[in-house]
Amino acid sequence: MLLSVTTASSAAIEDKGPLPATVVSAADLSLTFATNDGPVHALSNVNLSIGKGEFVSFIGPSGCGKTTFLRTIADLEQPTSGTLLINGMTPRQAREKRAYGYVFQAPALYPWRTIEKNVALPLEIMGYSAAEQAERIKRTMDLVNLSGFEKKYPWQLSGGMQQRASIARALAFDADLLLMDEPFGALDEIVRDHLNSELLKLWARTQKTICFVTHSIPEAVYLSTKIVVMSPRPGRVTDVIESTLPAERPLDIRETPEFLAIAARVRDGLRAGHSYEEHA
Amino acid sequence: MNKAFPIIIVLIGLLIVWYAAAIGMNAQWQNDVYRRAGTTDVPMTQFVQDTWNQEKPVLPTMHQVMGELWNTTVLVAPNKPRSLLFHAWVTFSATALGFLMGSVLGIALAVLIVHSEAMNRSLMPWIVASQTIPILALAPLIVVIGFNIFTGTLGIPTDPARLMSKAIISAYLSFFPVAVGMVKGLRSPEAIQLDLMHTYNASPSQTFWKLRWPASVPYLFTSLKVGVAASLVGAIVGELPTGAVAGLGARLLAGSYYSQTVQIWSALFAASILAAILVISVGLVEKLVARQMGARPA
Ligand SMILES: Nc1ncnc2c1ncn2[C@@H]1O[C@H](COP(=O)(O)OP(=O)(O)O)[C@@H](O)[C@H]1O
Ligand SMILES: [Mg+2]
Numbered sequence: 001m002l003l004s005v006t007t008a009s010s011a012a013i014e015d016k017g018p019l020p021a022t023v024v025s026a027a028d029l030s031l032t033f034a035t036n037d038g039p040v041h042a043l044s045n046v047n048l049s050i051g052k053g054e055f056v057s058f059i060g061p062s063g064c065g066k067t068t069f070l071r072t073i074a075d076l077e078q079p080t081s082g083t084l085l086i087n088g089m090t091p092r093q094a095r096e097k098r099a100y101g102y103v104f105q106a107p108a109l110y111p112w113r114t115i116e117k118n119v120a121l122p123l124e125i126m127g128y129s130a131a132e133q134a135e136r137i138k139r140t141m142d143l144v145n146l147s148g149f150e151k152k153y154p155w156q157l158s159g160g161m162q163q164r165a166s167i168a169r170a171l172a173f174d175a176d177l178l179l180m181d182e183p184f185g186a187l188d189e190i191v192r193d194h195l196n197s198e199l200l201k202l203w204a205r206t207q208k209t210i211c212f213v214t215h216s217i218p219e220a221v222y223l224s225t226k227i228v229v230m231s232p233r234p235g236r237v238t239d240v241i242e243s244t245l246p247a248e249r250p251l252d253i254r255e256t257p258e259f260l261a262i263a264a265r266v267r268d269g270l271r272a273g274h275s276y277e278e279h280a
Numbered sequence: 281m282n283k284a285f286p287i288i289i290v291l292i293g294l295l296i297v298w299y300a301a302a303i304g305m306n307a308q309w310q311n312d313v314y315r316r317a318g319t320t321d322v323p324m325t326q327f328v329q330d331t332w333n334q335e336k337p338v339l340p341t342m343h344q345v346m347g348e349l350w351n352t353t354v355l356v357a358p359n360k361p362r363s364l365l366f367h368a369w370v371t372f373s374a375t376a377l378g379f380l381m382g383s384v385l386g387i388a389l390a391v392l393i394v395h396s397e398a399m400n401r402s403l404m405p406w407i408v409a410s411q412t413i414p415i416l417a418l419a420p421l422i423v424v425i426g427f428n429i430f431t432g433t434l435g436i437p438t439d440p441a442r443l444m445s446k447a448i449i450s451a452y453l454s455f456f457p458v459a460v461g462m463v464k465g466l467r468s469p470e471a472i473q474l475d476l477m478h479t480y481n482a483s484p485s486q487t488f489w490k491l492r493w494p495a496s497v498p499y500l501f502t503s504l505k506v507g508v509a510a511s512l513v514g515a516i517v518g519e520l521p522t523g524a525v526a527g528l529g530a531r532l533l534a535g536s537y538y539s540q541t542v543q544i545w546s547a548l549f550a551a552s553i554l555a556a557i558l559v560i561s562v563g564l565v566e567k568l569v570a571r572q573m574g575a576r577p578a
Contacts, residue, residue, distance in 0.1 A: 076475055095481055102479045108472045112494045112573040121490065125480045153574035 024050040029082035041234030042068040057220035065235025066213040100177040101170030107162040109154040116150035140168040160191040231273020239269035305339040306331040340542045348546040370527040378450020379511035386458025394466040420521035446518035453514040454507035461503025465496025501566035
């Protein structure tokens with residue numbers, strides 16, 4: 001197995017400091033939600049390191065902690081134990097440095113703002129000048145193929161276009177890390193295929209590190225340099241697969257034996273996690 | 281047409297009931313009049329017409345009220361105390377001032393409550409309790425004490441002092457719907473919209489101005505419409521206990537002193553027309569603002 005799991009303890013990470021190329025490093029990371037029905041172990045001893053420029057997919061059945069892991073990186077949830085470092089900083093410091101852009105499952109556009117004003121939202125908050133805002137809006141709207149829709153309001157756009165606008169919003173400021181939680185989950189297959197290849201091009205152009213949550217095996221294999229397979233109750237990482245696919249990926253790469261082999265391994269990993277659940 | 285039709289039917293029904301009730305309620309007085317004059321054998325049509333046109337009827341009819349409205353608005357200069365427009369203006373000024381104060385107070389309270397759990401727990405019970413006191417019990421207190429403080433201690437001339445005391449009652453009635461509506465509105469952003477602000481490390485004031493405030497606008501207008509109507513009630517109630525000589529409330533009171541039922545009813549109509557104008561105006565502003573904020577046309 002090509003497990004790229006960090007074995008160092010949290011103390012060791014703090015002592016040596018992470019390698020400069022490591023963007024996300026989790027060591028023994030656990031998060032337990034206290035609920036009325038008792039504790040929910042959303043993350044249990046997750047060890048993972050994500051290098052700069054990687055495209056990492058998180059895949060697993062509902063409730064295995066994919067969203068929770070992304071939210072913990074984003075400092076939207078607090079870990080119960082273990083260590084999590086973003087660019088060598090705590091999630092909170094990283095957030096204060098605006099180290100990442102987050103794309104939620106729903107577009108979360110503000111309905112009273114036009115598309116360009118939605119993209120401008122983080123820029124306004126982060127104090128970019130008007131000229132710089134205009135330049136960045138133009139650049140990111142081009143990047144997600146939304147030029148010409150600047151003055152439209154969200155309700156005037158299709159679901160796919162709204163989600164592209166929310167990606168533009170996450171790209172508008174200088175965060176090298178992009179966290180995407182099932183951004184295309186609500187879209188139909190054709191739009192999804194299209195956005196997937198767009199996303200790959202965008203990743204190649206911007207050199208960002210991307211953490212991408214998905215339910216779909218083909219999507220995960222097509223996009224990723226690394227696939228993290230997770231399983232629920234407790235939420236944990238069961239397999240980490242380094243992709244051997246070339247960087248250049250036309251859509252029909254999904255018919256190649258290499259692609260199918262990786263997909264099979266992901267499917268096995270998911271099934272293993274599932275049988276655990278049945279026996280538990 | 282389709283929308284107007286049911287309204288017209290109801291209106292006609294109301295008019296029939298009204299005119300029928302006027303015959304019954306004014307009949308006794310009409311019989312007395314005939315007896316004193318020694319008239320007998322009055323034909324039915326004559327009797328009905330007479331009950332509909334008395335000078336001080338128990339229940340005046342629609343055309344009498346409309347006639348009085350016409351006589352006291354169009355036929356009188358608007359700066360004369362005989363003019364209903366003059367009285368409506370007096371009431372409107374107190375309503376507008378009180379509405380403004382009440383709205384600002386309501387919004388300010390909502391902002392405090394939404395941003396601080398301590399404020400939520402300490403203010404909310406008082407806000408609710410304030411509305412359980414009957415305004416009719418409170419109005420004379422506010423008007424008399426307020427008026428005395430304004431004219432005495434603060435040395436304000438009587439007219440602005442009277443205006444202020446009435447406006448305070450208006451504000452007292454209108455701040456409540458605005459506060460409650462705005463608490464709801466400022467809390468209306470979805471978790472995901474707030475999370476987004478968190479990922480940008482936005483300050484509380486940025487989150488307020490760029491998210492909470494715009495999200496609350498529909499709630500604001502809904503409560504402003506309730507608030508402006510409550511303000512008008514407050515201003516009229518504020519005119520009742522003062523022995524005030526101006527304002528729709530004063531007209532109502534004077535009318536009842538002298539059994540001028542037609543005057544009472546025309547003041548009532550003027551008050552409801554004013555209420556409608558106020559609520560519709562707020563509604564128009566709401567439409568303009570909604571268009572400005574890119575709302576989907578309904
Ligand atoms: N805020 C929360 N409070 C309580 N339980 C939660 C909360 N968020 C998530 N969970 C629980 O944690 C588990 C993992 O959830 P999540 O990370 O959303 O899974 P996924 O995104 O993989 O579907 C689930 O059992 C979910 O019910
Ligand atoms: Mg999820």
